[in-house]
Amino acid sequence: MKDKIVEKIAKSIEIFVNSIKLKSIQFIISFSFILITILAMLFVGIAIYNKVSILSEQNAIINTRQIIDQVNTNLDYYMRSMIEISDYLDNIIYYDNDIQNDKLREQMNVIVSSRKDIVTLAIFSDNGDLILSVPSNKIKSSANIKQQDWFTTPLREMGNLYFSSPHVQNIFEGQHKWVVSLSRKVIINRNGKRIPGVLLVDMNFSVIDQICTKVAFGKKGYIYIIDSKGNIVYHPQLPLINVGLKRENIKEVQEHVFGKFFDKVNGERRLITIETVNFCRWRIVGIAYMDEISTIKKDMSLYILWVLLIGILFFISISAFISAKISRPIKQLEKSMMLVEKGQFDVNIDVKGEAEVAQLSRTFNIMVSRIKQLMNQIVEEQESKRISELNALQAQINPHFLYNTLDSVVWMAENGKSDDVISMVTALARLFRISISKGKNIISVSEEIEHARNYLVIQSIRYRNKFEYEFDVQEEALKYKTLKLVLQPIIENAIYHGIEYMVDKGKIKISVSVTNGKLLFEVRDNGVGIEEEVLNNLLSYESSKKKGSGVGVKNVHERIRLYFGKEYGLKIESELDVGTNVQIWLPLIEEEKLEAKQNEIQR
Amino acid sequence: MKYKGSLLLTFCCLIILLQSCFTDKNMNVDVNNAHKKNIAFISKTNYGYHWATVKQGANVAAREFNVDIDFMAPDVEEDADEQINLVNNAIDNKDKVVDAIVLAASDYNKLVGVIEKAYQRNIPVIIIDSQVNTNKISSNIITDNFEAGKSMGNVLLDICGKTANIVIMSFVKGSINAKQREEGLNSVILKYPGIKIVSKEYCYSDTNLAYNIIKNILLKNNNIDAVIALNDIASEGVALAIDELNLEGKVKVIAFGSTTQELNYLEKSVINAIVIENPFSIGYLGVKFAVDAIENKKIPNKYLIETKVIDKNNMYLPENQRMLFPFVW
Numbered sequence: 001m002k003d004k005i006v007e008k009i010a011k012s013i014e015i016f017v018n019s020i021k022l023k024s025i026q027f028i029i030s031f032s033f034i035l036i037t038i039l040a041m042l043f044v045g046i047a048i049y050n051k052v053s054i055l056s057e058q059n060a061i062i063n064t065r066q067i068i069d070q071v072n073t074n075l076d077y078y079m080r081s082m083i084e085i086s087d088y089l090d091n092i093i094y095y096d097n098d099i100q101n102d103k104l105r106e107q108m109n110v111i112v113s114s115r116k117d118i119v120t121l122a123i124f125s126d127n128g129d130l131i132l133s134v135p136s137n138k139i140k141s142s143a144n145i146k147q148q149d150w151f152t153t154p155l156r157e158m159g160n161l162y163f164s165s166p167h168v169q170n171i172f173e174g175q176h177k178w179v180v181s182l183s184r185k186v187i188i189n190r191n192g193k194r195i196p197g198v199l200l201v202d203m204n205f206s207v208i209d210q211i212c213t214k215v216a217f218g219k220k221g222y223i224y225i226i227d228s229k230g231n232i233v234y235h236p237q238l239p240l241i242n243v244g245l246k247r248e249n250i251k252e253v254q255e256h257v258f259g260k261f262f263d264k265v266n267g268e269r270r271l272i273t274i275e276t277v278n279f280c281r282w283r284i285v286g287i288a289y290m291d292e293i294s295t296i297k298k299d300m301s302l303y304i305l306w307v308l309l310i311g312i313l314f315f316i317s318i319s320a321f322i323s324a325k326i327s328r329p330i331k332q333l334e335k336s337m338m339l340v341e342k343g344q345f346d347v348n349i350d351v352k353g354e355a356e357v358a359q360l361s362r363t364f365n366i367m368v369s370r371i372k373q374l375m376n377q378i379v380e381e382q383e384s385k386r387i388s389e390l391n392a393l394q395a396q397i398n399p400h401f402l403y404n405t406l407d408s409v410v411w412m413a414e415n416g417k418s419d420d421v422i423s424m425v426t427a428l429a430r431l432f433r434i435s436i437s438k439g440k441n442i443i444s445v446s447e448e449i450e451h452a453r454n455y456l457v458i459q460s461i462r463y464r465n466k467f468e469y470e471f472d473v474q475e476e477a478l479k480y481k482t483l484k485l486v487l488q489p490i491i492e493n494a495i496y497h498g499i500e501y502m503v504d505k506g507k508i509k510i511s512v513s514v515t516n517g518k519l520l521f522e523v524r525d526n527g528v529g530i531e532e533e534v535l536n537n538l539l540s541y542e543s544s545k546k547k548g549s550g551v552g553v554k555n556v557h558e559r560i561r562l563y564f565g566k567e568y569g570l571k572i573e574s575e576l577d578v579g580t581n582v583q584i585w586l587p588l589i590e591e592e593k594l595e596a597k598q599n600e601i602q603r
Numbered sequence: 604m605k606y607k608g609s610l611l612l613t614f615c616c617l618i619i620l621l622q623s624c625f626t627d628k629n630m631n632v633d634v635n636n637a638h639k640k641n642i643a644f645i646s647k648t649n650y651g652y653h654w655a656t657v658k659q660g661a662n663v664a665a666r667e668f669n670v671d672i673d674f675m676a677p678d679v680e681e682d683a684d685e686q687i688n689l690v691n692n693a694i695d696n697k698d699k700v701v702d703a704i705v706l707a708a709s710d711y712n713k714l715v716g717v718i719e720k721a722y723q724r725n726i727p728v729i730i731i732d733s734q735v736n737t738n739k740i741s742s743n744i745i746t747d748n749f750e751a752g753k754s755m756g757n758v759l760l761d762i763c764g765k766t767a768n769i770v771i772m773s774f775v776k777g778s779i780n781a782k783q784r785e786e787g788l789n790s791v792i793l794k795y796p797g798i799k800i801v802s803k804e805y806c807y808s809d810t811n812l813a814y815n816i817i818k819n820i821l822l823k824n825n826n827i828d829a830v831i832a833l834n835d836i837a838s839e840g841v842a843l844a845i846d847e848l849n850l851e852g853k854v855k856v857i858a859f860g861s862t863t864q865e866l867n868y869l870e871k872s873v874i875n876a877i878v879i880e881n882p883f884s885i886g887y888l889g890v891k892f893a894v895d896a897i898e899n900k901k902i903p904n905k906y907l908i909e910t911k912v913i914d915k916n917n918m919y920l921p922e923n924q925r926m927l928f929p930f931v932w
Contacts, residue, residue, distance in 0.1 A: 142870055142915075168924045176866065176928045231921055239663055242925035243884045 025330060029323035030316070037315040045304045053297040060293035061260065064273050067215055068286045071223060072275045074211045079279045082182050083161060085111060085118075086201055093123065093186045093199065099131055108134040119179050120169070120202040125188065126155060126195060137172035145171055150181040151198050160184070163280035165231040169202055179204055180233065208234050218292025228281040230254055253285050262290075329357040333364065345372040383562065390559050401492075408462045420461055427457040435485065441563075442589065443484040445477050445512060445519070452487040452510060459495055467499045467506030474513040481589040482519060483563060489552030490523045490570075490582050498527020498580055518568070519586040526579040535574055553582075560586060640670040640702045642893050643693035647707045647732070648680035652862040653835055653882050657732070660886025661705070668894045673699075680808050681775055683710035690717040694724060703741075703893035707732040711779045727896030731889040732882075734779050741896040744888050744906045746880045748780050751910040752787020755831055755857050758876045758912055759792065762855050766797030767828035770820055772837040774808050784833045784859070801827060806837045813840025818848065827854055835860025838877070842868040861913070861927050869915055876914045879926060884908050 089111075092104055108121045112134050122133035128145040145151050148171070153162045164181040179202040188197040208225070212234050215223050224235040230250045232241055240246040249263065249272075256274045263270055271293070273286040291298065336349045345368055349361045405428055412420045434451040437443050449471065456469050491508065499506030509524045530538070539557050557570040564587050574580040644661055646654050658674060665672045675693070677685035686709050693701045694717070704721055708714045708730055715737045721728050722739040730743045759769065771788070773781045785803075792798045802820055806813035813832070817840065821827060830845070832838035838858030842865065845854055851873040858865055861879040868874040885908060892902045917923055 140870065142872075165921070167921070168919060168928045170870075170919055174867070176863070178928065237663065237667070239659065239883055240887065243660075243881050243887075245884055245887060 024327070026320075026323040026327040029326060030319045033319035033323070034312070034316055037319075038312055041308055041311050045308055049300055049304050052300045053294065056294040056296040056300075057290065060288065060290065061271060061273075064217055064271060064286055064288045064293065065260070067217070068223065068273050068275050068284055071211060071215055071284050071286075072277055075208070075225075075277045075282070075284065076279070078207050078211065079163075079277065082201060082203060083279060085115075086161070086182060086184055086199060089121070089199055090184065090186050093188060093197075097189055098192075099123070099188045099190050105132060105134065108132070117203050117207045118201060119177055119204050120172070120200065122200040122202075123186065123188065124151065124198045124200065125190070126197055131188065131190070131197065133172075137175065139171055140173050143171040150183040150200060154183050154185040154198055155196060161279065163227070163282070165227045165229055166205070166233050177202070177204065180208075205234065212236070215286075217286065217288035218295075220292060221286070221288040223284055223286045224248065225277075225282050225284050226250055226253065227283075233282055248285075253283060257283075326354065326357075329354070329361065333357070333361055336364070340368055340371075345369075345375070386558075387562055390555060390562065404462060405458055408458075412461075424458055424461050427454040430454045431458065437484060441484060442481045445473075445480050445482050448482050448484060448487055448521075449473060449510075449512060451485065452491055455488050455491060456508070459491075463495070463500070465505065466502075467495065467508055469508040469510065472509065472511035474511075476514050477512045477519060479590070480514070480519050481591070482521075482586055483560060486556050486560065486584050486586070487521055487523065489556050490521075490584065493553050494523055494525040494527060494580065494582075498525045498529070502527055514588065517588065519588055521584040521586070522581065523584075524579065524581045529576040529578055529580055530572070530574040531576065535572060538572060539570060556584070560584070640668075640894065640897055641699055642670055642672050642703045642705060642890060643690075643701045644672050644674050644705045644890070645686060645689050645693070645707065646674065646676040647686075647709050649674075649676040649678070650680075651835070653860060653880070656882040657707075657886035657889075660883035660888075661890045662886075663883075664887045664890035664894070668891065670702075670890065670894055672890065673701075677709075681709045681778070683708075683713040686710075687714060687717050690714070690721065694721050694726060701726060702897050703727040703729065705729045705731060705889040705893050708735045709733070711777075712736050727893060729889050729892045729896065731885050732780075738904075742892045742902045742904060742906060744885055744892065744908065746780070746885070747907040747909055748783035749787040749790075750907075751859070751878050751880070752784040752789070752833075753791055754787075754878050754910060754912050755784070755859070756788045756791025758857050758878070758914075759798070759829055759831065759855075760795070762857070762875055763798075763828050765795045768799050768801045768824075768826050769829045769831060770801050770817065770827055771803045772813055772817065772830060772832040772841050773803065773805050774834045774837050776805050781833055788831065806840060808834070808836045810836050810840040810843070813837045814844045815840075817841045817844040821845075821848055821850060821854065829855040829857060831857045833859055835862050835865065838862075838874070839864045839868075842873050846871070846873045866918070866927060869913070869918060872915060876912055878910050878912055880910055881908050881926070 089104075089108065092107060093099065096104060112118050112121055120133060120135070120137070122137075123131045124145060125131055128151065130139050130145075139145070150162055150164045154160055162181075162183045164183070166178055166180050168176050169179045169181070170176060182201040182203065184199050186197050186199045187194050212223055212225065213236065222236045225233040226248075227233050232238065232248070232250075235241050235248070237246055241248070252261070252263070253272065253274055257276050258274060260271060260273045263272060269290040271286075271288045271290055273288070275284045276282065277284060333349060336347045339347050347368060349365055405424065409421055409424055409428075412424065431451060431454040434443065434447050434454070437447065453471065460467065460469065487510065491510070494508055495506075499508070507526045509522075511522045511524075513520050513522075539554060553570065553572075560569045568585045568587060571583040571585065572580065573583075642665075644658075646657060648654060654676070661672055661674075664670075673693070675689045677689070679685075686706070690704065690706065693704055704726055706714070706718070706728060708718075711734060714735055718728050718730075718735060718737055719739050727741040728739075730740050730745075732745060734743060734745060759767065763769075769792075771785065773785060775781055792800075801824065804813075804816045804820075806816060813836065817830060821844065830841050832841045835858075838856075838860055839862060841856055842858065845851055845856055846868065851871065856868075856874045858868075858874045858877045859880075861877060865874060865877055869877055888906060888908075892906070895902045911923075911926065913923055913927065918927060
């Protein structure tokens with residue numbers, strides 16, 4: 001089963017391959033056309049795609065950078081406003097005579113209640129005591145303020161503002177709020193003494209969140225913020241980061257203060273843009289998925305693919321069409337040439353194709369007609385050559401006949417048979433006269449009969465008592481003409497091959513009649529007959545090559561057919577030991593027609 | 604004829620070419636109209652910090668993967684019959700086709716029937732926070748309760764040394780989570796003959812009951828060195844009792860969970876150490892795995908979520924405060 005299927009498949013493939021004529025003009029034209037267009041389209045497509053993708057990538061990078069810059073500006077602005085608040089409070093604290101006054105508390109209250117993003121404002125002395133806080137919170141007994149970064153750093157580094165990492169503010173009782181702490185060193189007038197202290201501004205993430213949430217690069221892109229230590233300040237998926245379900249490549253980001261780089265996560269190329277916020281040294285990190293932000297790249301590749309595909313289909317059909325158009329007249333021409341090859345010269349090609357092909361077909365037509373003309377000429381020449389040959393042949397007198405006749409005459413003269421001599425010589429003289437008959441080919445029927453009679457006279461004297469003959473001539477037949485010397489060869493044949501070997505006396509009957517609108521000579525003998533094999537070949541072309549019997553008969557046949565066409569000629573019927581009947585069919589030729597015929601042959 | 608054919612083909616190509624310029628827009632419309640996946644999220648109860656955080660995680664995942672979530676829960680925790688009803692309703696709801704179910708099964712055996720029913724209907728079921736007695740589920744996300752128990756045992760050894768009288772406060776009899784935590788705990792403390800379990804109690808997830816039981820025990824016995832509470836509700840009750848009796852420091856408390864109450868007690872040193880779960884991850888991964896199962900992605904059969912031991916000293920480390928305090932802005 002399997003083998004059969006395999007065989008079938010192999011066969012069908014073979015048929016398919018064979019059907020593509022690799023060297024046909026149509027194939028070559030289509031193939032090269034398609035190849036060139038595909039290559040050209042591919043080249044252009046790839047070039048355009050490359051350029052567009054580079055441009056779109058650059059565009060995307062610029063866009064991302066602009067968005068990040070915007071975020072940076074906003075954050076910068078926000079931070080500045082926070083610093084301004086702290087500056088303002090610093091001023092008040094510095095010029096206050098005593099820290100414990102209601103004016104400061106009032107100011108702080110106004111600030112906290114007017115700004116939702118400020119969670120706490122608090123002032124600490126340098127030994128960690130809470131001097132003032134709004135809203136007023138109790139410090140946890142367990143709180144260790146002196147160990148908090150936001151407390152120690154500004155005291156250590158003079159004049160510095162400190163932005164903490166996001167952390168849980170755990171110094172106030174019952175509160176665990178996530179905040180970013182801004183702290184600075186302040187000089188406090190307390191009980192008449194100027195002592196250093198710390199101003200703490202705790203802010204929540206609402207504003208930072210507002211600034212960052214709406215930023216998106218495509219569907220998946222986002223930004224996040226890390227502080228100088230690498231802690232995440234803001235991240236849209238912070239809960240996931242917190243529990244460790246998502247990680248950011250913070251190490252690599254920390255190596256950059258400003259700039260961009262690409263990385264690959266889960267096979268997706270990401271653009272990472274980094275910018276640093278001025279006051280707090282935070283870094284804004286934008287993550288953009290290149291697939292998304294340069295969507296035009298994907299669209300373009302799809303579009304180019306489509307255009308390529310359709311274009312190729314389009315060009316295949318066009319090239320098939322053009323190649324067919326070009327090769328069709330050539331194929332037509334080829335077909336006609338095949339006909340000519342087979343021998344049909346009646347072809348006339350009417351090819352309406354390209355100028356070259358039309359010219360070719362015209363030339364071909366001329367060539368074919370010329371060949372046809374030449375061939376006809378050759379046929380004619382051959383024919384006339386044959387006629388002249390045969391004419392020469394008919395003029396020949398069998399020399400043996402002449403010797404034998406003359407021998408007989410001599411023999412009869414010696415024996416004193418003067419009557420016989422006279423009649424024989426007379427007959428011979430008449431025979432020759434008619435034979436020559438002034439070089440004419442066509443003679444009257446009566447002359448032809450006369451010729452045959454004279455011949456039979458001579459032969460009957462030579463073959464004494466061997467045969468007898470009779471003539472049966474229709475009166476009507478006598479007014480027609482005939483090709484000369486058609487009877488004599490047949491009679492000669494009847495005598496030499498039919499009667500000579502007979503034991504009994506032979507009989508030759510010659511009749512002339514008009515039958516079926518044709519002139520018919522009939523020579524009937526009762527000789528030994530002709531074998532069928534010989535009979536069949538007697539009139540065909542090959543037999544003429546063999547020497548001996550039947551040459552004369554065949555000559556007669558061919559001569560008649562050359563002169564008058566294939567419907568005339570000889571018809572031989574023979575039966576062994578019974579006899580042979582030879583019919584000679586000729587057209588009815590009257591005087592006037594003869595002239596025309598004669599002229600035609602001579603021309 | 605042949606040429607007419609190729610002309611026709613050319614014409615068709617041109618039409619396709621023209622059409623292709625417009626198809627993109629149509630495709631986009633299709634994407635937007637696509638059916639938004641719907642996930643039924645059935646928890647053990649609606650109350651408490653633990654389940655609120657689980658929900659929070661589920662919501663984050665829902666937003667990330669663009670799916671709808673229906674939260675459902677029985678009013679009383681461990682009400683398995685009500686849960687069976689909820690699952691059945693979700694499966695049979697014809698108005699809203701459920702693409703996946705995330706289930707925190709209250710009972711190891713009772714819910715097997717409905718879970719297998721959903722499985723037969725080709726609805727992926729993700730079991731979270733607990734285990735069920737069937738393998739015809741898509742995935743199982745649980746806290747590594749045995750490890751949690753072991754951690755509690757190790758903390759006990761660190762705090763009390765190798766001799767101690769302890770009370771274990773479990774929550775529900777028959778709860779597989781409670782059982783595994785106990786087993787983990789036992790795997791450590793049974794090695795030390797000096798550690799004696801004075802009593803093992805069940806509070807049935809009732810803070811007051813836990814408070815009363817412990818108060819009674821502590822009033823009767825003054826040789827108790829430590830109380831180990833196996834879930835957050837039990838922990839709060841125990842801590843309340845210790846705080847009220849002013850026994851902090853004398854009777855050590857090892858608690859489970861990270862409610863605000865517990866954290867306050869931890870800061871006040873009423874509770875000496877807590878083992879915290881990661882309920883956010885449970886919720887988040889439950890929904891994430893459900894989405895993956897809908898999309899025929901490969902997901903693990905079983906996903907264990909680690910626990911962590913927190914004490915007063917390390918609770919404000921950046922990595923720990925993130926786990927302990929919900930980030931609210």
